[in-house]
Amino acid sequence: MVRWEPGARERLVVAAVDLFFEHGYDATTVAQIAERASVTKSTFFRHFSDKRELLVAGQATLSRLLAEGISAASPDATPLAAVAEGLRRASREMGPVSRKLGSRIKAAVAASTELQERDALKSVGLAAAMADALATRGVPALAARVAAELGLLAFKQGYASWVEADGADDIGLEPYALAALDELRSVTRALS
Amino acid sequence: MVRWEPGARERLVVAAVDLFFEHGYDATTVAQIAERASVTKSTFFRHFSDKRELLVAGQATLSRLLAEGISAASPDATPLAAVAEGLRRASREMGPVSRKLGSRIKAAVAASTELQERDALKSVGLAAAMADALATRGVPALAARVAAELGLLAFKQGYASWVEADGADDIGLEPYALAALDELRSVTRALS
Known part of the structure; x- marks a missing residue:
């Protein structure tokens, strides 16, 4: 059975929402979001200009x-x-x-x-x-x-x-x- | 004839709106707003927490x-x-x-x-x-x-x-x- 694997963009959104929820928005960094989503920081910035944009992706x-x-x-x-x-x-x-x-x-x-x-x-x-x-x-x-x-x-x-x-x-x-x-x-x- | 003299709060709002209009919001500082309104910076901060709050005074x-x-x-x-x-x-x-x-x-x-x-x-x-x-x-x-x-x-x-x-x-x-x-x-x- 093939497991559904969402793309980097969707993984970033899910990771960010989880981290905002767990630690608060201010305390969450782009590096943490990228790490949780298993992508590099430059991949993050290919998709979003900053962490706030994630919420309105x-x-x-x-x-x-x-x-x-x-x-x-x-x-x-x-x-x-x-x-x-x-x-x-x-x-x-x-x-x-x-x-x-x-x-x-x-x-x-x-x-x-x-x-x-x-x-x-x-x-x-x-x-x-x-x-x-x-x-x-x-x-x-x-x-x-x-x-x-x-x-x-x-x-x-x-x-x-x-x-x-x-x-x-x-x-x-x-x-x-x-x-x-x-x-x-x-x-x-x-x-x- | 007594000229109407608005209070510090109103003067700060007018000064800020004028400066935002003339130089743009980002380029305007609290010091400039206070100076234009003829009040000190500490008077500014008695009325507003930051320059953005002025717009929604x-x-x-x-x-x-x-x-x-x-x-x-x-x-x-x-x-x-x-x-x-x-x-x-x-x-x-x-x-x-x-x-x-x-x-x-x-x-x-x-x-x-x-x-x-x-x-x-x-x-x-x-x-x-x-x-x-x-x-x-x-x-x-x-x-x-x-x-x-x-x-x-x-x-x-x-x-x-x-x-x-x-x-x-x-x-x-x-x-x-x-x-x-x-x-x-x-x-x-x-x-x-």
Whole structure:
């Protein structure tokens, strides 16, 4: 039986999250991360500019996937139906490793203001990517912004529920993210 | 005629924003900020822990005002009506200096990733303060979260329009923030 061996990039992310979790973000060095991932320091720097970038390793990919899903939605889809397509597309790329890392990432971020800031900017970037994709579909700027913020909340909320529900089941992120979007939709309707 | 002389804290904020704007955030030192504001370095450190904190000097106050307004809203106010009270309360404290600094702050933030991160975390904090105040009123968590995000968008949107419209008029932030909330409200209704 061949054992699944993730690539250097993924090993670096897992090693970093584990070390941030065990020793704290500030006390963890690039050398320790590289050693734990069994790669050299120069391999580390081929993949990431510094240790902080590890925590948002997936931001560019995630932005692209959310935007691609929104762009690929049927032309007559409402803004929120297009957002749902974005969540579907992005969710399918989130595998068991993303799920396993979830609670450790959360703990590492909670313990470091620096990571909270980087994480907050990541959210801004994801929302902007969705808003841009919606605007390209002809959704007016303000509606695009609100729909994107709801999409971001749904993604985060869905991810949190998925991570929390981690057990023997093989269910991916998709149903969690879509359920969160549905819930946000009805909450929003009832707001004013 | 007595000339209005702002206190050291406000002078430090104005001096810092000007220097960030003129020389860039990275190239500006605490010593330069203190000198421009005509205070000593130790006065600087009595008010702020570092130069970055200057940009978010008002976050704690702003969070408090938004939350106070929400708490003081009539008991039967809808979540968004309560948010409107928060915006009213906070807007009244934003004077001509806040308006004058707006475009320079925007330029300084746009030019520095570090400031963008801090600014993003400030937004997270403001939204959390509003969501907490709504939850205390008995609004369910998810509805509180959405209403708070709409309130945050309205505040930012209103502030941006207010700064842009800076001219001879003496109009405060309040009508701009409330108009933005109204617009977001109707956009949100039409969303799904």
